[in-house]
Amino acid sequence: MPALTALRKYAVPLMTAALVAAWDLATKAWVLRNLDLYEVRTVFQGWFDLVHVRNPGVAFSLLANLDPAWVRPALVAVTVAEIGALLCFIWFLPGRGPTPWGLGMILGGAAGNLIDRARFGYVVDFVDIYRGGFHWPTFNLADAGITVGILLLAAGMIFGNKESDAPRPAADR
Numbered sequence: 001m002p003a004l005t006a007l008r009k010y011a012v013p014l015m016t017a018a019l020v021a022a023w024d025l026a027t028k029a030w031v032l033r034n035l036d037l038y039e040v041r042t043v044f045q046g047w048f049d050l051v052h053v054r055n056p057g058v059a060f061s062l063l064a065n066l067d068p069a070w071v072r073p074a075l076v077a078v079t080v081a082e083i084g085a086l087l088c089f090i091w092f093l094p095g096r097g098p099t100p101w102g103l104g105m106i107l108g109g110a111a112g113n114l115i116d117r118a119r120f121g122y123v124v125d126f127v128d129i130y131r132g133g134f135h136w137p138t139f140n141l142a143d144a145g146i147t148v149g150i151l152l153l154a155a156g157m158i159f160g161n162k163e164s165d166a167p168r169p170a171a172d173r
Helices: 003-034 068-092 099-120 141-159
Strands: 040-044 048-055 123-131
Touching (some): 003 068, 003 099, 003 123, 003 141, 068 099, 099 123, 099 141, 123 141
Antiparallel strands (some): 048 123
């Protein structure tokens, strides 16, 4: 793969990843500076609050009650492996359509949460969505980026990456 083609293929996912990670880390820094642990700030009454919580586990606080002496290094190692896999996917998967955007969002979200876990031993969560008896588990912007990224990957698989399915000129092969 010529250098310019490789650069183009990596540009969208890596720039997207950098933006997602930066946005995630900036919002977490704001939460750490402005909200005490478990402090709640209502944004939209009955719908959306900001609340500073710490999640030593994974999604939905799974593994949070296990021994952090082995959970933390295991989660850091798994996340580093995931980031490596995402970089491989960027290399092998289509470079057009929603796929590079999705991979970039997942990569940025993984990086944002990895930085938290490596620095603190937990992930800072703060987005609290609820309505009536429904209460979604508290999350952060890295988690939102990962979720949107997965949806974009699914869209690429379901609807195809039409531009990348066309035959490529010999120079791009």
